[in-house]
Amino acid sequence: MKTTASGTTLFQLTQLGAINCYLVREDDGFTLIDTASSGQAQPIIQAAAKLGLPIVRIVLTHAHSDHVGSLDALHAALPTAQVAISERDARFLTGDQSLDPSEPQTRLHGGYPICQTKPTLLLHEGDRIGSLEVIATPGHTPGHISFLDTRNRSLIVGDAFQTLGGVAVAGTIKPLFPLPALATWNKDLCLASARKLLALQPSVLSVGHGRMLNQPQAAMERAIHILERALAHEHEHEHEHEERKASHVA
Ligand SMILES: [Zn+2]
Numbered sequence: 001m002k003t004t005a006s007g008t009t010l011f012q013l014t015q016l017g018a019i020n021c022y023l024v025r026e027d028d029g030f031t032l033i034d035t036a037s038s039g040q041a042q043p044i045i046q047a048a049a050k051l052g053l054p055i056v057r058i059v060l061t062h063a064h065s066d067h068v069g070s071l072d073a074l075h076a077a078l079p080t081a082q083v084a085i086s087e088r089d090a091r092f093l094t095g096d097q098s099l100d101p102s103e104p105q106t107r108l109h110g111g112y113p114i115c116q117t118k119p120t121l122l123l124h125e126g127d128r129i130g131s132l133e134v135i136a137t138p139g140h141t142p143g144h145i146s147f148l149d150t151r152n153r154s155l156i157v158g159d160a161f162q163t164l165g166g167v168a169v170a171g172t173i174k175p176l177f178p179l180p181a182l183a184t185w186n187k188d189l190c191l192a193s194a195r196k197l198l199a200l201q202p203s204v205l206s207v208g209h210g211r212m213l214n215q216p217q218a219a220m221e222r223a224i225h226i227l228e229r230a231l232a233h234e235h236e237h238e239h240e241h242e243e244r245k246a247s248h249v250a
Pocket of ligand 1: 062064110140159180183
């Protein structure tokens, strides 16, 4: 895996030029954010060893296969490391793909593999795990979360944004790398979550797919406007469709 540093506390590990996970340096070792696809446990452990610290925590932004793929192998190799995910996306790890009645009933997309590993900690908005604050950012998946490093405001957002093929909010199709958009559950929630992330005034945007971006706020704002316009257009069409249906009935 390719290792790219951002300052002295954040390291991006990249599989096949397209799939990222992150090591965040803490006093007691590394927190690993996401686990890439399957087969990456040893490369991830080796990357951490090369940087001189063990992995003591594994946290997950969401339950898609390119983020939890090496979870079971990592847990087997690092059985004492804490494993944390949002309470909502933890359900996917058990094979439960039901939606709650309170959630938008849009269809789930993307792969949600069953994992043998049981999380040791279920995360919620505002929780702290080491230096990281949990930010609830539903939309790409129902329980998607992001992490704000409170030491330097670097933000690790999983698939809430992407930068590969251009900066985009989850749900906006980027022809050069459309996968995150195609795996997205609910675009309206993605938009609300993207606004919430921008309001945190991040110093670095670190995504699941694509390079890290320094001083990302202008690019995030542009990406938000693009999805806003696309959704306004979609909703207008839905509205017209509803009206046509209603006039037919009348
Ligand atoms: Zn995803």
